[in-house]
Amino acid sequence: MTTQATDDKLRRQRQQLLAHQRTLIARESDSMADSARDLAGRMADVVKLELGQVRNVETLAASTDKVSDILDLLKKLIGRDGRGERWAQNGVGQMLLSKLEGLRDDAKKIADQLKSYPEAYDDDLPRRIQLQLCREYLRHVAANFEYLRREKEQSYREVS
Amino acid sequence: MNAPARALVLRQRLAAWSDRAQRDAVELAESYRDLLPRQITNAQLNGLQNIVLSAPSFSEIKRYVENQGNKASRAGRDDVADYWKAMLKTLNNLHSESEQLLGSVPGGPPLTSAEGRQLADEWHRRLAREFVQHLVAHSLWVKPGDR
Numbered sequence: 432m433t434t435q436a437t438d439d440k441l442r443r444q445r446q447q448l449l450a451h452q453r454t455l456i457a458r459e460s461d462s463m464a465d466s467a468r469d470l471a472g473r474m475a476d477v478v479k480l481e482l483g484q485v486r487n488v489e490t491l492a493a494s495t496d497k498v499s500d501i502l503d504l505l506k507k508l509i510g511r512d513g514r515g516e517r518w519a520q521n522g523v524g525q526m527l528l529s530k531l532e533g534l535r536d537d538a539k540k541i542a543d544q545l546k547s548y549p550e551a552y553d554d555d556l557p558r559r560i561q562l563q564l565c566r567e568y569l570r571h572v573a574a575n576f577e578y579l580r581r582e583k584e585q586s587y588r589e590v591s
Numbered sequence: 592m593n594a595p596a597r598a599l600v601l602r603q604r605l606a607a608w609s610d611r612a613q614r615d616a617v618e619l620a621e622s623y624r625d626l627l628p629r630q631i632t633n634a635q636l637n638g639l640q641n642i643v644l645s646a647p648s649f650s651e652i653k654r655y656v657e658n659q660g661n662k663a664s665r666a667g668r669d670d671v672a673d674y675w676k677a678m679l680k681t682l683n684n685l686h687s688e689s690e691q692l693l694g695s696v697p698g699g700p701p702l703t704s705a706e707g708r709q710l711a712d713e714w715h716r717r718l719a720r721e722f723v724q725h726l727v728a729h730s731l732w733v734k735p736g737d738r
Contacts, residue, residue, distance in 0.1 A: 496606040499613040499721075503728035510731030555607045 444551040451548070455541045456560065460567035467571030470530065474523045474572070475579035479516045482577055484508070488527075489573040492566045498558065501531060501565055527572065534564040592698040600696050608692060609721040616725035619681060623674045624733050630671045635659065636727045639678075643723045649715045652682065678726075682719050689714035 474480055488508075492501050508517070509524040518524030538561035546552055592600070623631065642655045660675030690702055690711050700706040 496602070497609050499610045499725055502613070503724055506728040506732035510728070510733075555603070558607060558610055 441550050444548045448545055448548040448551040452541070452545055452560065455544060456563050456567065459537060459541065459564060460571070463564075463568050464571050466530070467568055468575045470523070470526055471572045471575030472579055473521060473526070474576050475583060477517060477520045477523055480518065480520070480523070482573075482580060484517065485573050485576050489566075489569045492562075492569045496562070498531075498535075498562050498565060501569075502528060505531070530568065531565050534568065535561050537561075538564055592696070594698070597696055597698045601692070604692055604695065605717065605721070608688070608718065609725075612718070612722050613725040615681070616722050617729045619677060620726050620729040620733065623670075623677075626671060626674055627730050627733060630668065631674060631730070633731060636730050640723055640727045643716065643720045646716060649682075649686070649712050649719065652716065652719055653679065656682065682722070685718040685722065686711070686715050689718050692718075 474485065488501065488504060491504055495501065505518070505524055505528045509519050509528070512519040512524070535557070539557045541560050541564075542552075542557040545556065620627075639655065639659075643652055646652045646655075656675055656679045660672050660679065663669075663671035663675060693699055693702065693707075693711060693714055700710065702708065702711055
């Protein structure tokens with residue numbers, strides 16, 4: 432096979448892998464929505480936890496290329512909340528941290544399904560998929576948090 | 592491989608390395624968890640993080656860690672001195688990892704040249720920065736007894 436033909440084949444496999452990966456991640460993202468809504472509900476009960484703080488985690492996840500950056504940020508936020516008024520209250524930060532760490536297993540399952548594209552598959556793929564799943568999960572959490580927080584504020588205003 | 596492509600591949604390799612290194616950083620922090628946060632204070636950890644972020648060469652990071660270890664020894668705190676010794680050993684070992692990482696991507700200067708040695712030192716600091724970030728985050732998060 433000529434170099435040109437090999438390059439074309441590799442390019443085709445990469446495109447197929449990416450398309451399949453997108454589908455699998457979209458499916459996984461939809462299946463995570465309920466869990467994210469539940470967690471966002473608990474977070475919305477933490478009075479001093481502000482939307483900006485939740486958005487900061489979401490923004491970092493969207494811009495970093497490392498899962499560990501997201502986990503480190505959460506650990507710092509929990510660790511620095513000595514009074515337990517924000518991320519450490521009711522274990523909400525810990526729940527989010529555990530969930531994101533646990534996405535490693537889901538990412539591996541997705542990556543296993545992509546091994547059928549051997550020339551485009553690489554050993555770093557499970558890690559990159561975990562990063563994408565973290566972004567998806569945090570997107571759900573932030574959106575639900577914003578909605579639920581506004582709902583709570585509105586009902587508080589109506590009562591008072 | 593041209594320079595922008597090499598920089599991109601190195602960035603991807605660094606990200607993968609950093610995510611793997613988080614486990615080692617957590618392990619190191621966990622093995623000294625009893626010293627947190629009283630013997631190894633948050634101020635010391637933040638100091639270490641500031642040094643790795645700002646040091647112009649790895650030798651400056653080394654000096655800070657050695658100094659912390661010496662202070663602990665003089666105060667008779669062998670357990671704390673052990674912590675800083677273990678830290679220094681781990682950070683020193685990152686030198687060979689930085690060389691491996693650079694060597695794995697073709698197109699860079701030879702690591703034996705002056706330019707190559709400077710680049711290796713820069714990457715040594717980058718790896719140290721990643722490692723210390725993980726270690727400090729985990730150390731701030733753990734509290735003895737409750738997790």
